[in-house]
Amino acid sequence: MRTPLIAGNWKMNGSAERVRAFGEAFAGDRLPASLDVAVIPPFPYLDQARRAFARTPLALGAQTLSPEPAGAHTGEVSAAMLAEFGVAYVLVGHSERRQHHGETDADAYRRVCAALHAGLVPVLCVGETLKQREAGATRDAVLGQLAAVLKPLDADRRRRLVIAYEPVWAIGTGRTATPEQAQATMKDIRTWLESLDSDLAQTLRLLYGGSMKADNAAELLAQPDIDGGLVGGASLQVDEFFAICQSAG
Numbered sequence: 001m002r003t004p005l006i007a008g009n010w011k012m013n014g015s016a017e018r019v020r021a022f023g024e025a026f027a028g029d030r031l032p033a034s035l036d037v038a039v040i041p042p043f044p045y046l047d048q049a050r051r052a053f054a055r056t057p058l059a060l061g062a063q064t065l066s067p068e069p070a071g072a073h074t075g076e077v078s079a080a081m082l083a084e085f086g087v088a089y090v091l092v093g094h095s096e097r098r099q100h101h102g103e104t105d106a107d108a109y110r111r112v113c114a115a116l117h118a119g120l121v122p123v124l125c126v127g128e129t130l131k132q133r134e135a136g137a138t139r140d141a142v143l144g145q146l147a148a149v150l151k152p153l154d155a156d157r158r159r160r161l162v163i164a165y166e167p168v169w170a171i172g173t174g175r176t177a178t179p180e181q182a183q184a185t186m187k188d189i190r191t192w193l194e195s196l197d198s199d200l201a202q203t204l205r206l207l208y209g210g211s212m213k214a215d216n217a218a219e220l221l222a223q224p225d226i227d228g229g230l231v232g233g234a235s236l237q238v239d240e241f242f243a244i245c246q247s248a249g
């Protein structure tokens with residue numbers, strides 16, 4: 001059985017006050033037991049969030065990491081530093097990093113290796129652009145991104161990943177993939193994983209991301225190959241995010 005995972009990617013949003021409010025709202029055992037939930041705030045809030053979330057089921061995630069272990073890399077943050085601050089998950093290859101920071105599949109592979117080496121769970125983000133979808137190239141685009149990272153990894157390391165399918169055209173646009181569209185690509189991903197390693201295909205969690213909200217989450221999460229969500233805008237409001245978590249339970 002795959003435990004559902006709901007992860008809230010705050011992107012470059014948030015404040016000390018928002019971290020505090022999440023710690024308060026999620027305190028206690030109000031969430032379904034068989035559910036993993038993570039909040040992914042910007043770097044400066046990680047330490048505060050670790051303390052604020054101590055009495056909640058919320059795990060901590062980071063939005064990116066350096067592929068390098070240490071040294072002269074101004075502005076970068078290493079996997080070991082994230083681990084030292086209680087981070088469990090780290091996003092790798094988010095489409096905003098690919099589009100605006102020039103990150104390639106080769107970069108994603110190096111970051112995944114760095115994360116695994118420090119004991120973090122990499123959440124590898126893949127997804128097609130609108131142009132690729134309209135050209136009928138969704139499957140090739142998504143499986144190409146996956147293959148570049150998963151193929152060179154050995155079986156043990158592959159099993160420690162989470163995969164997030166985020167169609168680029170659905171991110172921050174309010175234009176959610178329909179449950180059928182999302183399921184079709186997730187199924188392609190699962191089938192491809194099966195060809196790589198059948199155990200892996202059964203155990204790896206596949207998240208959907210792209211305009212997921214409280215009012216469409218249940219329908220998306222009911223799809224057989226969708227094991228959770230990577231939520232952007234709707235993860236910023238505590239009530240909305242809480243409602244999404246409840247629909248995953």
Ligand SMILES: O=C(CO)COP(=O)(O)O
Nearest residue numbers: 009171172210211232233
């Ligand atoms: O990019 C996303 C999460 O990583 C999705 O963002 P939105 O939910 O705002 O579309």
